[in-house]
Amino acid sequence: xxxxxxxxxxxxxxxxxxxxxxxxxxxxxxxxxxxxxxxxxxxxxxxxxxxxxxxxxxxxxxxxxxxxxxxxxxxxxxxxxxxxxxxxxxxxxxxxxxxxxxxxxxxxxxxxxxxxxxxxxxxxxxxxxxxxxxxxxxxxxxxxxxxxxxxxxxxxxxxxxxxxxxxxxxxxxxxxxxxxxxxxxxxxxxxxxxxxxxxxxxxxxxxxxxxxxxxxxxxxxxxxxxxxxxxxxxxxxxxxxxxxxxxxxxxxxxxxxxxxxxxxxxxxxxxxxxxxxxxxxxxxxxxxxxxxxxxxxxxxxxxxxxx
Numbered sequence: 001x002x003x004x005x006x007x008x009x010x011x012x013x014x015x016x017x018x019x020x021x022x023x024x025x026x027x028x029x030x031x032x033x034x035x036x037x038x039x040x041x042x043x044x045x046x047x048x049x050x051x052x053x054x055x056x057x058x059x060x061x062x063x064x065x066x067x068x069x070x071x072x073x074x075x076x077x078x079x080x081x082x083x084x085x086x087x088x089x090x091x092x093x094x095x096x097x098x099x100x101x102x103x104x105x106x107x108x109x110x111x112x113x114x115x116x117x118x119x120x121x122x123x124x125x126x127x128x129x130x131x132x133x134x135x136x137x138x139x140x141x142x143x144x145x146x147x148x149x150x151x152x153x154x155x156x157x158x159x160x161x162x163x164x165x166x167x168x169x170x171x172x173x174x175x176x177x178x179x180x181x182x183x184x185x186x187x188x189x190x191x192x193x194x195x196x197x198x199x200x201x202x203x204x205x206x207x208x209x210x211x212x213x214x215x216x217x218x219x220x221x222x223x224x225x226x227x228x229x230x231x232x233x234x235x236x237x238x239x240x241x242x243x244x245x246x247x248x249x250x251x252x253x254x255x256x257x258x259x260x261x262x263x264x265x266x267x268x269x270x271x272x273x274x275x276x277x278x279x280x281x282x283x284x285x286x287x288x289x290x291x292x293x294x295x296x297x298x299x300x301x302x303x304x305x306x307x
Contacts, residue, residue, distance in 0.1 A: 037299035038072030040307055041108045041133045042100075046078045046093060047277075048115025048140075049187070050168060052175035053079040061114070062278040064295045073299050076100055076109070078117075079177045083157075083168030085186040086116055086193055090123025092180070097124065097131055108133040110302050112295070114277045115139055115253070116190075118225075118261070119197055125221055126201030133307045134222035135204065135262070136298055139251050139276045142225070142261040143198050143209045144191035157187055194258075210257035212264055222305060223262025226294065227251055228271030233285035239274035251276065269294075 037043075047053065047060040054077065059065055065075045078096055080089040097109055110133050111121035118140020125132040157164055161184045168182040198205045204223030206214040216222060231243040231252030243252025250256060253273035260267065270288045274280060278291040 033070050035072040037068045037296050037303065039074075039110055039299055039303045041110050042074040042076055042104075042106055043068060043110045043112060043299060043302075044076045044078055044093075044097065044121075046080070046111060046113035046117035046121050048113070048117045050082050050171060051114070051117070052082070052171050053077045053177070055171075055175045060277060060279070061295070062282060063292050064278060067292050067296055068299055071296055071299070078120075079175070079180070080120060081168070081180045081182060082171045083164055083182045083184055083187050084180075085183070086119035086190075086197065087123055088181070088183070088186060089116070089120040090127070093120055094124045094128055094131075097128075101131065107131075110134045110136070110299075110307055112136045112138065112298070113140055115273065118142070119194060122197060122201050122204075125203065125219075126197075129203075129219055129221060132221050134224070134302055134305075136224040136226075136302075137259065137261050138225075139227040139254055139259055139273055140225070140261065141191075141194045141254055141258040142205050142214070144194045144258050145209060146191070157184055157190075161185075204262040206260050210260060212260060214260060214262045214264070216263035222302070222307060224265055224298070224301075225259055225261035225263070225267075226265050226269060226276075227254070227256055227259040227267050228269040228273070228276050229256050229267065230270045230285065231272050233270065233272050233275055233288065234283045237274070237280055237283040239280050240272065243272045243274075265298075 045061050051060045065077055068075050078093050080092040100106060108131055113121040118137035121135050125135055165182050165184045172178050172180045203219040204214050206212060214223065228251040229249045231245050231250060232240050234240060248255050251273045256267045270285055275284055276291060
């Protein structure tokens with residue numbers, strides 16, 4: 001199978017699998033067991049390209065919201081367009097945050113974004129910093145080279161634009177968000193948009209590609225990042241088919257160097273781009289750390305910062 005098409009089909013695999021009931025749903029949320037993740041400000045989880053809030057009770061960030069809540073966190077999960085620009089997705093996220101703030105009396109949020117969820121969150125920090133306490137990016141690009149733009153996502157947007165739009169609309173529909181607009185043209189030139197964001201919203205961005213001088217605290221906000229660096233992790237995991245080996249360290253979709261942002265907590269997790277949000281259904285490489293534990297630990301880090 002052609003790599004980009006394989007990548008596109010794998011990007012929709014989670015939604016298709018859940019929608020057709022081939023794998024069990026996540027368990028019901030447990031009662032609060034601890035205050036480990038009890039941050040001052042609520043946590044907002046922001047999905048990436050072709051992602052979703054949840055489908056039939058199964059989270060994009062698989063088992064993460066329930067675990068954070070069990071450990072004391074208040075968690076909101078965003079629903080933004082599956083296939084569109086980070087700016088439009090950022091506007092959608094901002095509208096949701098303002099609605100939550102007005103309804104629940106919230107002053108600020110801790111944003112955690114996976115993949116395109118990172119630039120989406122950074123857009124909000126750039127235009128409405130008063131609502132943002134922190135941003136944690138998980139395998140999200142902060143700067144990209146021309147070579148970085150030659151990745152599976154860019155290939156499938158370019159070579160399979162109609163199919164990409166169809167599957168984006170399908171994922172939106174099956175997740176109960178059919179009103180979200182899908183625009184494959186707006187999603188093109190992702191690398192160009194990422195680099196434009198680095199200039200437009202420089203807070204937390206390192207001064208050079210692959211740099212480690214991104215500031216942990218800047219413009220009144222805290223910034224953190226992590227990524228995996230192992231494209232192939234589990235032969236039973238369908239998403240491994242979409243991950244591409246490269247000559248530079250990468251998670252199978254994005255080079256490690258492109259993801260450095262704020263304080264880099266770790267850029268060598270033995271995860272690929274799908275493992276980072278604990279899918280497909282928690283299938284990991286042998287001996288790999290639990291991604292759910294990372295999100296809980298990060299919430300605790302934010303709590304200890306008074307966030």
